[in-house]
Amino acid sequence: MRALIVKTSSLGDIIHAFPVAAYLQDRCPGILIDWVVEQPFSELVRSHPYVHSVYTVHTKKWRKGRGWKEIAAIRKQLKSQSWDVVFDLQGNSKSAILTHWANSSDKVGYGDRLVFEKPNLWVTTHQYDPPPEANVREENLFLVRSYLQDKAPFQSKAVYLNISTEEEELVDQIDRRLPNQRKVMVCPGSAWLSKQVEQKALVCFLKQIPKTHFLLIWGSDSEREAVDFLHREIPNSSVMDRFSIPVLQNLMGRVDEVIAMDSLPLHLAATIDVPTYSVFGASSAQKYKPFGKKHRAFQGVCPYGRTFSRRCPILRTCETGACIRSLTGDELFEHYSSSKI
Template structure:
């Protein structure tokens, strides 16, 4: 069995497809599973132990230099690499024109994708010959998984077959393994305050108050170590200020910038991860570590990791915006009030209530707040 996944970007969206890899490997243990991805994100997919071959494309660079010889040489090489195998099935889980063209070039009689009502970009429908709709109200991870399950007609007596939830850690190099040693602490909360969009981030004042509440409800800060993660210069400055705020209250460390596989291994070791709707939160969902997350202009039921050990708070829009995935004014809202004007006491009460209700379902780690 030879399978090709076409999911080119972005990093968070790639991680949402990881349950598909686990499912396919569970169904077809000996299958060759290849993946087409944008070059800047290829290292993440290369670190996944279930992927046999990564085919990278670089469409952003190609668009900027469309008439250069180098561009056309790289396009020709990518096309040749894509067509070296004939696949039993190609799964286009991107659903746009770009992924459709990749799917078109792949050699396979079976090309699976989204149905017309579910497509992000309608021309994609011309590049697949098996199309399936996704149900409203599902988690984003279930959306991708449902396409594959529907195609494989996977329905048993108890409904659709579950994915094996054993922890699957990404591959680490020796240097990456050495880089995480200082952060493998016995009792730590990993704090990831960043997000690509300003309107998905809490204010620093609210985040400080939330952390103090979490530490207090967990029995005090004496034994707890706060680890602060960052991914940009702006986030580095933010976690530096947070670190200084907690000096003298508890142990606190600003980590070095880590690769995503290295960060995942740290996440797998700590007791809890606190994050916004961000790449860090999605990465935590690939481990068994509980998470606490705060959502504003995106729907927590759509994007938070699956499982009762992952607790989230949904901020309220003062302007009455309704959405299933993301707020239509996420990028333009001047106030970001749904996440930047929070009642921290209400957030703590909500997260604590979810923890009490789900405590019997996730006894692995103590993530009480």
């Protein structure tokens, strides 16, 4: 059997779709899994051990009218290879074009309730709507399980991304240098300020966690400033270098817990099932936190009465982000302590 996954962006959403590859590998031994992805994210997908071939696109060039040769090339590639089934997990107009080109008689996508852009409905032959309460990872799996008519229990196992021998040695060196005590990775950043705990509150929270060494992770200049502040305030901490996503994931496998916001590192930790504690404000913990008893989350409450099932409608425009920015370290530690399994 050969399947094509169309999930082109973004980094976090691609990681949400990784359980689909694990599921297909489990249910269909010997399957070849191919993937269509935006070029900037292609190395992440190439590092997945269950992905056979990666097809890259650069749709920003398409929109600017500069990618005609590339469009012709990817169209030819998708038409020249045959697949038993195509899973369009993106659900928008862009992915509809790619799904339409893919050479397969079975094309699976979201139904009318959840599809992100209606033109996607025109190209899929099998459409399914996950339950409204489903976690985002379960939404992706629901499409595939429904197509295969499979209701048997499935528990995703840890799947480590491929890294080089030199990168393995780097992870080993970091692990050997760290103190011989409980280790917690802290990822304070997120794409939006309204998804980040205020720095002083985070310091207050972390200082109350006993007998722990904290690995501070960053991915941008502003996040580097944030972890430098945390390091100055918390002596039992180490600022890590900036790592590639596969290296970061492999390092996560050496710690006891990951503390993060609703961000890429949180979703990355879920792929190897390292325990997590996450803080949500303008997005729903029920929808986005990793599922399972190992994964705990604090859900901030909007002081303006906004409610939502996925993300707050004013996530990008809210001037205060009070649902998460007003949280105190004591509040977080009380919940952290009381929710331990």
